[in-house]
Amino acid sequence: MGLLVQKFGGTSVGCIDRIEAVADKVAAHREKGDEIIVVLSAMSGETNRLTALAKSIVDYPEPREMDVLLATGEQVTIALLCIALRKRGIGSRSFTGAQAQIVTTDAHTKARIRSINEGPILSELGKGNVAVVAGFQGVDELENITTLGRGGSDTTAVALAAAVKADECQIYTDVKGVYTTDPRMVKDARLLDSITFEEMLELASLGAKVLQIRAVEFAGKHRVPVRVLSSFEEGNGTLISFEMEKKMEDPKITGIAFEGDEAKLTVSGVPDVPGVAHRVIGPVSGAGIEVDVIVQNAAADGSNDITFTVKRGESERAKQILLDQQEVIQARNIDLDKEIGKVSVVGVGMRSHAGIASKMFEAIANEGINIQLITTSEIKISIVIEEKYLELAVRTLHDAFGLGDPN
Numbered sequence: 516m517g518l519l520v521q522k523f524g525g526t527s528v529g530c531i532d533r534i535e536a537v538a539d540k541v542a543a544h545r546e547k548g549d550e551i552i553v554v555l556s557a558m559s560g561e562t563n564r565l566t567a568l569a570k571s572i573v574d575y576p577e578p579r580e581m582d583v584l585l586a587t588g589e590q591v592t593i594a595l596l597c598i599a600l601r602k603r604g605i606g607s608r609s610f611t612g613a614q615a616q617i618v619t620t621d622a623h624t625k626a627r628i629r630s631i632n633e634g635p636i637l638s639e640l641g642k643g644n645v646a647v648v649a650g651f652q653g654v655d656e657l658e659n660i661t662t663l664g665r666g667g668s669d670t671t672a673v674a675l676a677a678a679v680k681a682d683e684c685q686i687y688t689d690v691k692g693v694y695t696t697d698p699r700m701v702k703d704a705r706l707l708d709s710i711t712f713e714e715m716l717e718l719a720s721l722g723a724k725v726l727q728i729r730a731v732e733f734a735g736k737h738r739v740p741v742r743v744l745s746s747f748e749e750g751n752g753t754l755i756s757f758e759m760e761k762k763m764e765d766p767k768i769t770g771i772a773f774e775g776d777e778a779k780l781t782v783s784g785v786p787d788v789p790g791v792a793h794r795v796i797g798p799v800s801g802a803g804i805e806v807d808v809i810v811q812n813a814a815a816d817g818s819n820d821i822t823f824t825v826k827r828g829e830s831e832r833a834k835q836i837l838l839d840q841q842e843v844i845q846a847r848n849i850d851l852d853k854e855i856g857k858v859s860v861v862g863v864g865m866r867s868h869a870g871i872a873s874k875m876f877e878a879i880a881n882e883g884i885n886i887q888l889i890t891t892s893e894i895k896i897s898i899v900i901e902e903k904y905l906e907l908a909v910r911t912l913h914d915a916f917g918l919g920d921p922n
């Protein structure tokens with residue numbers, strides 16, 4: 516018996532049958548005597564559908580109104596689940612983000628949770644009821660509706676689990692847990708029993724969308740025990756562990772993450788003088804565009820090339836900003852390549868082992884794939900390549916590092 520936060524993602528509440536199945540699962544936990552806070556996503560496809568509606572009117576809809584629109588998706592599922600629970604004789608109450616008193620910053624469409632008043636939810640549990648909370652949404656200090664960025668229901672769940680000091684935060688999704696890579700791309704990807712918090716943080720930040728990065732950050736900060744598991748099949752899933760020590764026999768590489776919709780901007784022929792990188796990158800990030808990999812190369816003639824990647828959807832805007840600045844930064848050329856992808860190998864074990872990078876580059880070279888950019892940290896190596904080779908690169912590296920399921 517314990518206090519659990521159980522989050523169900525879009526596919527897990529994608530239709531009435533799935534919502535009834537979630538109600539059965541919650542009912543089974545209630546039978547065991549657990550106290551339960553459920554966090555729900557919108558039905559799968561709903562957030563995309565709502566976004567497309569707004570974008571059919573203008574390319575860049577007002578962020579505040581986007582949040583009012585997108586928050587409706589989760590309001591549908593919380594009500595339906597409460598109706599399904601009531602049918603099973605289980606008392607429950609739905610909470611929108613505002614009703615759950617989830618207060619966020621005012622950064623519409625990418626707000627961060629500032630505080631949660633756990634009182635109303637705990638009082639519902641005290642009455643013997645299940646609390647069903649809309650994921651992904653909150654309110655700012657002026658009570659404007661805000662949302663937490665795509666995948667944000669994960670963060671709602673972990674933040675709530677931290678606020679109520681839950682015994683476990685269970686993230687139910689459409690795969691059995693965290694795998695060595697996306698099991699939808701690599702069929703023999705292996706399910707991990709556990710993964711260190713540090714590795715999960717890297718995988719999430721490098722494109723593995725199984726957990727939103729902010730959820731992992733929250734779990735780390737508040738030491739929330741998080742487990743990722745399937746809402747479709749029984750199993751123990753994957754525990755995010757805070758055990759940082761790796762055993763000698765553990766693999767050096769834990770997983771491979773990838774991101775497809777990236778673009779690369781190259782600003783060439785800028786003067787090789789102090790402050791130039793700041794003048795190039797500053798206006799782009801100042802416009803709220805997230806800049807990822809940055810590489811600077813000095814040429815023999817005293818000029819510099821600065822190359823960096825951004826999300827493809829923001830690349831035209833980034834290019835326009837640079838073109839507007841072209842005279843100020845004295846750039847000879849500004850080029851945009853929109854067919855770029857990034858593949859990363861992650862593992863705390865690589866800290867104590869040399870040769871991971873050369874093994875990675877050799878495997879990629881053997882497939883005739885050209886590496887355009889490289890970045891490393893203590894526990895990850897990322898390469899930027901032509902997007903059409905993304906899948907081949909992921910499979911190749913998964914094999915090269917022996918990550919596949921032996922069965």
Ligand code: ADP
Pocket residue numbers: 523524525526527556666687688689690692693694695696697698699718722723724725726770
């Ligand atoms: P939900 O709607 O439940 O939040 P998401 O689609 O956001 O689910 O996340 C689950 C998906 O994450 C899986 O279906 C899988 O395709 C993808 N994924 C990417 N990398 C991994 C990984 N390393 N392990 C498990 N799933 C992964």
Ligand code: ASP
Pocket residue numbers: 524525556557562563588650651664665666667668669
């Ligand atoms: N519905 C939101 C999304 O699709 C939030 C979530 O599912 O976590 O991104």
Ligand code: MG
Pocket residue numbers: 524666669724725726727
């Ligand atoms: Mg998700």
